[in-house]
Amino acid sequence: MPTISSFDWEKGAWAAEQTTSDTGKEVIKISIAGDWAPIRMFKEIMETSPESVYGDLLPILRSTDLSIANLESPLSDRGAPVFKSGAVFKGEQRHIKALKAVPFDVVTLANNHVFDYGLDAFEDTLDVLNRNHVQWTGAGMSIKEAAAPLVINVKDTKIAIVNFSEGEDLTFAGKGPGVMGWDLSKVEDTIKALQSKVDFIIVISHCGIEYIPFPPPYVARAFQKMVRAGADIVIGHHPHVPQGIQFYKNTPIIYSLGNFAFYQPTDLYYRKLGYLVNLGINKDALVSLELVPYKIHDLGLSCVKGAELKPFRDKFKEISLPLQDDKHLEVAWDGFLHFYGIEGFFNEISMIMEKIKTEPQKGAAMFRNRLTTRQHYHHWKDFLTHIVEGKLDSSPEWSRRLIKEWLTRKTDDHKNTG
Known part of the structure; x- marks a missing residue:
């Protein structure tokens, strides 16, 4: 097996x-x-x-x-x-x-x-x-x-x-x-x-x-x-x-x-x-x-x-x-919430609000999806809970490093291949 x-x-x-x-x-x-x-x-x-x-x-x-x-x-x-x-x-x-x-x-x-x-x-x-x-x-x-x-x-x-x-x-x-x-x-x-x-x-x-x-x-x-x-x-x-x-x-x-x-x-x-x-x-x-x-x-x-x-x-x-144990899986997620951060949340909200002003139907669809889809619900709920509980900066270095690599590494960047 x-x-x-x-x-x-x-x-x-x-x-x-x-x-x-x-x-x-x-x-x-x-x-x-x-x-x-x-x-x-x-x-x-x-x-x-x-x-x-x-x-x-x-x-x-x-x-x-x-x-x-x-x-x-x-x-x-x-x-x-x-x-x-x-x-x-x-x-x-x-x-x-x-x-x-x-x-x-x-x-x-x-x-x-x-x-x-x-x-x-x-x-x-x-x-x-x-x-x-x-x-x-x-x-x-x-x-x-x-x-x-x-x-x-x-x-x-x-x-x-x-x-x-x-x-x-x-x-x-x-x-x-x-x-x-x-x-x-x-x-x-x-x-x-x-x-x-x-x-x-x-x-x-x-x-x-x-x-x-x-x-x-x-x-x-x-x-x-x-x-x-x-x-x-x-x-x-x-x-x-x-x-x-x-x-x-x-x-x-x-x-x-x-x-x-x-x-x-x-x-x-x-x-x-x-x-x-x-x-x-x-x-x-x-x-x-x-x-x-x-x-x-x-x-x-x-x-x-x-x-x-x-x-x-x-x-x-x-x-x-x-991924092999739940504790490490949780802190891997914490690394993403840390990377997203207050600035990321503010920018996302601002982008949606601006879209509602310029393209109301599109902006409303974006905001509605944040409220009705599991991925966005869990993302925002967990992020805001971490802020309330003072845990936003509690993730380990390895999770933050891998999150950053996945979100920023360019195709011509060979520094992080090993």
Whole structure:
């Protein structure tokens, strides 16, 4: 069973010990990727040269029996942008060819962008996925559809994918369409009900604070609940940067894969890094886990290789070790609250207030999201509580150092690679 002590940090991998009873059992290979969207620099490439965007990751993705990515935008030729807190994204229906180029078998839809162009564009997205035989989960025309797990039979092994998110900007499904939101009890019940029906349960969640190396405690607690409910692996994305791995009750929890085929116009180093999770499973259990890191360039992706690989592995270990106990995880979060500081809070509030004056609907959406989404609620609540209790400066040096590195290191800065 996977544990922190049996994970090979130099290889970024774990493999179960083979026994005589394992002989002859077929291993199913699964690849799980992070955020995918035909936007910005990748918009034209995904239309004109869809295979090239994946670079030397393409043969790795094609070598698996099941491939999964997070579709971080609608695919539609119509619709209008909604008023929301953050950026709005949209690909066109023709960009489906870039999903089919791998081909990805499944996309998760529980995220904060799939409703960026309204209901018509969302319906178009489901239509183009269905017509091209790409299965999906995590959103729908009702809460029943959004909450439904996807069960796939691969080589006579039943695999379930359970997908949920924070339902940012009030996009969670209720009486109408939406994503599967932060209803942890419902997700737990779904996992428990699946245990007697499937062989392997993958939980994928889109959540957390962007751009930092550690998950907030509320995310860690939620992911641990999923393990206790019966998940065989839990994987997160949304932070747009790599975060570490935890082994909880002999079950891997991966907090953020970082960006995948998702371009951000920045020179910040960690927003240009991500990793695939490659799994090997059989009917009985997880038998292997490998993390495949890659870089994101203007023209696509490329595997991290050679002299760059060891620094990545070392840094990944450094951000993973504090996740193995709750106390270190809490003080890692404290490091972010310290870095954010009173000035950061003041600047954020001022920016929103100014936006309300100049663009009332946009500004109101930004403020509403701060009040209604878990990540912002926990961020501000914990930050203000630390001030009240005089604890804002109580975080250890290592957490502040790593937070600063993740938020400020540039792509041409080689001073902090070891």
